[in-house]
């Protein structure tokens with residue numbers, strides 16, 4: 017089957033390439049309908065990765081957050097037209113200790129190989145999950161980033177001590193919002209505090225117990241544990257501020273991605289006996305659990321509707337550029353590309 021793949025060939029330039037999809041294998045063929053742009057895609061699109069990284073990875077189809085419609089399943093387990101979420105992490109082995117998203121052999125779409133910007137995506141069948149009937153498709157489009165939050169919170173449950181009365185989240189963007197909503201549901205009795213730099217974005221965290229601008233944090237704020245959801249240039253300030261405010265033996269969950277090594281106050285990590293752990297990406301179980309959370313708590317999906325930003329219809333290749341440029345200039349939220357409606 018002839019397939020069109022829309023690859024980033026150099027920063028800010030997409031080109032169409034044609035490939036062949038084998039219909040006689042075991043893979044499920046999905047036509048993407050709603051794609052969502054991640055900061056990782058923007059780092060490639062804008063050429064913010066190191067030149068040697070770009071030279072190694074491009075040309076490559078971007079996008080690892082998306083849903084689509086089943087076009088063909090050689091085994092007939094999925095029916096033509098069913099709405100599914102696509103899982104970008106693609107393991108090639110199993111390990112009883114190491115999760116699929118941490119195995120160094122796993123490949124990740126739009127990082128190690130082509131992402132979802134293709135007319136049809138051929139996926140291993142365990143990389144496809146049926147979506148609930150009637151789910152908001154614009155929210156479902158960013159299930160992947162939501163599953164990363166879910167994954168980090170699950171690990172936090174394993175790694176942190178049980179006094180979880182005061183939890184802080186650093187960041188006022190998309191990942192911080194999703195993580196905070198999920199924390200609200202996982203730990204309903206905890207006091208949830210958000211620390212950000214944009215008062216307008218902070219005002220959207222209506223379900224939190226308090227929000228603070230990072231330049232105006234009251235002296236008496238105490239935290240048992242904290243999540244860093246900032247990344248980039250803001251990471252050092254955020255992580256060091258968490259180290260300042262967190263109580264001894266607290267756990268810090270780091271999620272933000274930085275291009276450069278981040279200098280952090282290791283002396284105080286030692287003196288306070290802190291646990292610091294990182295999380296990246298997610299696996300099938302995290303997707304399943306996230307979708308179950310959506311099904312059992314429709315209000316979670318309603319909160320996440322706040323994150324739907326620009327919705328850009330894709331009709332031709334230049335619309336992808338339009339969407340990526342709109343995403344750069346957005347005030348906040350996720351940019352959704354609607355394709356093959």
Ligand SMILES: NC(=O)C1=CN([C@@H]2O[C@H](COP(=O)(O)OP(=O)(O)OC[C@H]3O[C@@H](n4cnc5c(N)ncnc54)[C@H](OP(=O)(O)O)[C@@H]3O)[C@@H](O)[C@H]2O)C=CC1
Pocket residue numbers: 054055056161164186187188189190191192211212213214217230245246247248250251253254270271272273274295296297298349
């Ligand atoms: N670990 C993983 O698997 C994943 C990691 N990520 C990473 O997480 C990070 C956040 O992603 P996302 O939420 O989508 O991005 P956003 O840009 O939406 O969010 C980051 C927010 O943090 C704000 N900010 C900047 N400096 C500080 C600070 N010192 N303290 C508190 N807030 C600050 C930013 O404000 P302003 O814009 O005004 O600077 C922005 O609103 C990125 O690095 C992204 O790549 C995303 C998905 C998965």
Ligand SMILES: O=C(CO)[C@H](O)[C@H](O)COP(=O)(O)O
Pocket residue numbers: 054055056059080124126127128160161164273296297
């Ligand atoms: O966004 C992410 C997961 O949703 C990760 O940050 C992303 O996978 C990192 O990949 P890369 O090394 O290509 O930036």
Ligand SMILES: [Zn+2]
Pocket residue numbers: 054055056080161
């Ligand atoms: Zn991502």
